[in-house]
Each structure stands twice: as C-alpha cells, then as structure tokens.
Amino acid sequence: MSNSRGKKHYFSWLFLLLAIFILIGINGWKEELPINNGNGGNNQIIAGSNNSAADAGQSNDANKILSAVPKELRSSFFLEEKENRCCKTLLGNVAVAVVMVNDSASQWDDKATAELRTALQDNGREVIADAKAYGADLSLTFHYYTANITGDVGTDGEKDWQDQALESAGLPSVSKVHKYLTKQHSAKEAPLMFVLNKSGRATTSVTDVEWITMFHKSGYDGFEHELLHIFGAKDFYYPKEVKQWAVKYFPDSIMNTDGEEVDSLTAYLVGWTDTLADNALAFLKDSSRITESYMQEQNAKELFTGVGTKEYDNGTYTGDLLRGFRHGTGTMRYHNGGWYTGQWNNGQRSGYGTGKEIYDNGYYEGEFYNGKRHGQGTYVWTTGSKYTGQWTDGDRTGYGTFTWPDGTTKSGNWKDGQFIEQ
C-alpha cells in the first residue's frame, strides 16, 4: 500500500517536472530569433505580453467609438480613421506580415535581410514601450515573406504591383490578405508591410485597404510612424496650419517632422487610451474648420509626382518630384541666398550639381557631388580670404590657389584641406 502510494508520488513529481520543462521550452522558443513557423512565413517574436481579449467585438458605431469626443468635434478630419478599415486598434496580439519584394531594380540579399530583421525588432520594441507608457498591452510579431515582381517600384510611380507581390509570396489578394493573416498567425490584427532593398519614400495606404511600403536604403526610422498610420493616426507635418497647431499642442509628435513621441491624440486614435487629453481637444477645436476635401487636395500636393514647385521651411524647389520628394533634376533656392541646381535622389542632393552654400564664416560657390563640395569651386571667408581650385568630398584636395585679404597668393597641391606642395 505504502509502496504503491510512493510510486504515485513519484509519477506526480515526474509529471510536474515535465510540465516545467515544457513551459521553459516554450518560453525559450519564443525568445529565439528568427523562428520558422513552417508555413512559408518566417516568424520573429519580439514581446511576450499578450492581451488578445482587448476590446474584442467592439462595434463600429461612430458615436460609441468617439464617445470621449464632444459631439461638435466628432466630424473632425483627424478622427475619421479611428477604428476604420482593417486595422482598428494597435492592441493585443499584432502580427506584422513583412513582404520582402524583389523588383526589376532591387533584390534582397542575406546582409540586407539580417539588417531588416534587426531594425524591425528594435523599432518594434520601441512601439511596445510607447504603448506601455499609455498603459496599453501590445505584443508584436513579424512574419517574413518573399516576393518577385516585374515592375520597378518607386520610379514607375504608383503601379498596381501589390497584388502581384502577394501572389508571388503565396498570399491572397490585397482585399483578402488581412483576414487570412490574422487567422494564419492567430493575431487580433495583421498589418501588411512591403519592403524594398533600395531607397524611396515610406508610405502608408489607407485609401481602400491598408498597407505600408518602406525602403531599406532609406532606413526604418519611420516604422512606428507608418504603423500608427495603419491604425488611424494622421500626419501633422502638412499643410502649414496643421503643422503650426501640432507644434503648439504636440511639440514632439512622431506624426510631425523629426518628432519622437506618440502624442495624446495619436494614442487615442490607435486605441492606447480611451480619453482625450486637453491638448488633443484643443488641437481638434483649432483644426475643426479643416475639411476632408481640403486635406485630400493637400495630400495630393504633398505626394505629387511630376515637374513642379514645392515650398520648404528653408526655401523653394522647382523641378522633378517623385511622391513629393525632390528626385531627378531640380533647383532649390534657399531663403538665406544660397542655391543648388542639379541631381536629387529621394529628397537628398545626390549626384552632380552646382550651387552656392552660405555658412557663418563665408560661402562656397561651385560644383557639388552627393551634396558635398566636389570638383571646381571657390570658398570666400568673411575675413576676405578665399580659395579657388579643386575640391574632393567636401575638402580642398587637388590643385588650388589661396588668396589672403592683402592680395598675396599661394598656389599648389592641397590634400584634406592642408597645403602640400608648390
């Protein structure tokens, strides 16, 4: 009797130990990166906390959703995407489907793929930390797919390449993919993201169905900004009046240029808080006269492709634009009297150009390459000294002549800004 009882205890202990091992095993598996889920996708889990029950089954009734907003402000343009379309709240288990697209101009390699995974993991952790600061429970997983398409994304303009990419990745079409992905990854929401191994302007489509497009060579600093868009956040960096209100009420908003914080209105839109802070209410009041059609016009301007003129904080550009970025050939006239005319690539001076750059201690006038003084050029100091000659990568390198204010000169070869020989 006692013997048999001892055996039972023995089996109970064994069972408990086995259970502990299984639990440790699961946790270890969760932390291991990358993970292959055996379904064609490649999983990357970056946070364990999990709240799949969060506002399940919420109705889409606008009055109920916007109950924290005073009635007279509910028609605000800035609120229209709250819990609209596929991705409603950035809460609980969220699975990001990352489709790595190879197009006719760019292909993914092992190095870029590893960089992508690391960057998304880091950026994902920041999103989770920002959610946590609002008391919101969020778990993000990344699931990787590969696709090959025939066109050239970016330079071809906005083409209908998304369905081609999804088909190549073995996924259903754009209209069905969200439903499929949430089921496949047992997620509450499954935002879709296309990535290309080249430079370009990151965008989020919320006009019909939702997806993010990002460009590896332009970096992933904008990942959180784009992800917030998918869940209802609006841009604050254009037009001018919107930017002014945003700067006043949300000075460091991630939805503005160079901002880093998730402001209270954005947190409300994506579901991280159910209440509207005073600054969010003040912003909505000030911006209440902004209409949707006006913003659509401004959006078309912001993302214009073709030859045009665009105003910037520091000057005016005339020339080629690609999705609103200076791209191709164009001239920038700066408010400080400087100018640049030449090649541009996704908003940056890239390739050859000529121009004049104004500094605190003088100015440079001459040739540029990739935004740096390069080729023939003259630097004139406010002291009256000047250098005329060759430049390489921003420095005086090559043959040149230095002239002192009294008119004496010295000609010869220079290297990295230093005089070498006569």
Ligand SMILES: [Zn+2]
């Ligand atoms: Zn944006």
